[in-house]
Amino acid sequence: MDIETEMQIKVNLDLLLVIKKMSLTELSEKVGVTMANLSVLKRGKAKAIRFTTLLALCKALDCEPGDLLGLEPIAEE
Amino acid sequence: MNTLIILSLTILVYAGFIYWLFKRFKLKQIWLGPNQHKTTEIKSPLTLFVKRSLDFFMIFFFIISLTIPVITVVMAISQIDVPTWGVDISIFSGFALNLSEISGVEAFGVRNQEFSGKGLVSIDTSNLFAWYLFILASQISALVALYVTAQLRNMAFSLLLNTPFNHENPQRIKRIGTVIIAWNIVNPIFQYLGWGAVVNDISFNNEGIQLFPAFEINVIGLLIGLMMLLLSGLLNEAKLIKEDQELTI
DSSP: OOHHHHEEEEETHHHHHHHTTOOHHHHHHHHTOOHHHHHHHHTTOOSBOOHHHHHHHHHHHTOOHHHHEEEEEOOOO | OHHHHHHHHHHHHHHHHHHHHHHHTTHHHHHHOTTTTOOOOOOOHHHHHHHHHHHHHHHHHHHHHHHHHHHHHHHHHHHTTSSSOSSOEEEEEEEEEEGGGSTTOOOSSOSSSEEEEEEEEEEOOOOHHHHHHHHHHHHHHHHHHHHHHHHHHHHHHHHHTTOTTSSSHHHHHHHHHHHHHHHHHHHHHHIIIIIHHHHHTOOOSSTTEEEEOOOOOOHHHHHHHHHHHHHHHHHHHHHHHHHHHHTBO
């Protein structure tokens, strides 16, 4: 299977927020990223993530980068 | 009396046509520009100056393109009584003047008594074909200028709204480039064939004076058009980079 064409990066922010019982507003304040940008990340619309943002998110959610990011097949429209 | 009625009816029809133009092409919307609801702080006085200048040119070209048909009708009516319209038109022509062939005329400060070149020549003609050609050329020029001005104005709007790297600007530059290239290809052909036909109709009773069809390609114009197409590609890349930048968290 060709990963580049059929798979995409999935951001498990929703799941982690539920597990950590944290709201998006709270996370936004802790990480210093705007709600709009977190929303872009959550909806999977982001094109890239900075290491600093990833580190801050991992610290705030007390998780590993691998917990936050995963692979999923691209949904056919 | 009949003339008055016909004239009034014509004016009414023309007014109706202008109203239809306004509605069909959403001219009010074009004038107000895209995203007019956005309030923004104007940062660059230079951009504002450019935008105001483009406003002026847009009104100017719009009025010209609306006036030309009216002038045509008035001129055509006046032509019924007088064989000439009494106004000079500019035609593109080559010319050659050999003073040694013309008795009584001599030039000083030159080695040969010959002058030649090509350019715009003003003539008062009774040739109706020349008149209609001139009107058609003027109308097309005005419409092309209006179109290009409208595109440039929209780009000025996007600069004032701080959104220069939007997805429309590369398209606008591409359109301007295409129009410039098309213009610089069609215009020389038109000048040679159209004005050539007019020039061939003009004759002199002396061998020393000659007008002949001329062909001239505006290389700089063509290069500007090509540059615009390249610029459109560059702006498209810039737009993609900006999108990436915006979506990098």
